[in-house]
Amino acid sequence: MDITIHHAFLPHTDPEAALGFYRDVLGFEVRKDVGYEDMRWITVGPAGQPGTSIVLHPPAADPGVTEEERRTVLELIAKGTYAAITLATDDLDGLFQRLEAAGADVVQEPIDQDYGIRDCAFRDPAGNLIRINQLT
Template identity: 70%
Template sequence: MNLTIAQTYLPQDDPDAALAFYRDALGFEVRNDVGYNGMRWITVGPANQPDTSIVLHPPAADPGITDEERRVISEMMAKGTYAAINLATEDLDGLFEKLQADSNIEVVQEPTDQPYGIRDCAFRDPAGNMVRIQQA
């Protein structure tokens, strides 16, 4: 059996800010941008990995979510504890410098050699999601 990762989902509460981060800052290509009832789902991914995508979705679009759950999701997103993604790059320091130079991007951690064997850094995307990037 050969499984691959097709899509992962990250919440976004500002589609234009999400595009500025994932498309413009990280360089992902936009694969789909769908609006429905005032909400937008944006699919992005690395150009060299056409079968792997990140779907940036409105966090409260699921009709099964209660108002209390929407409140909790909003609070967790604001604190940066709701969702996260780990990425990898061949040039961690170069990418860090590029992202750090953008005053709209929140740096959480500078490139660091971790005791568990990787070198990584961390940012928050515009919705508060933790984005960790490690040296490939």
């Protein structure tokens, strides 16, 4: 039995800023862009990997969420403690330079970690932590 990761979910607080980061800076393709009332769900993914996607969704969109809960979720997103994802590339330094030049919020420059990985970290426009590992 094969199990794959099909979708991962990250909240966005500004759909246009999210598109600018994931599509224009990271180079992901937009697979779906669905709106309902004043909300948008945007599905993006790496070109050539149609089976793996990130769904960028409005935070706390569930109608059962109270306004206090919604504020708490937004505060956690802004702190960068609500959601995270780890990506991988065969050119960590090149991708770091591209993200830095685009004005992405640098959390950690590329570094060789004690546990055997070379990686860096950024925050996306909503504040989600994006770690990027160097493929070996």
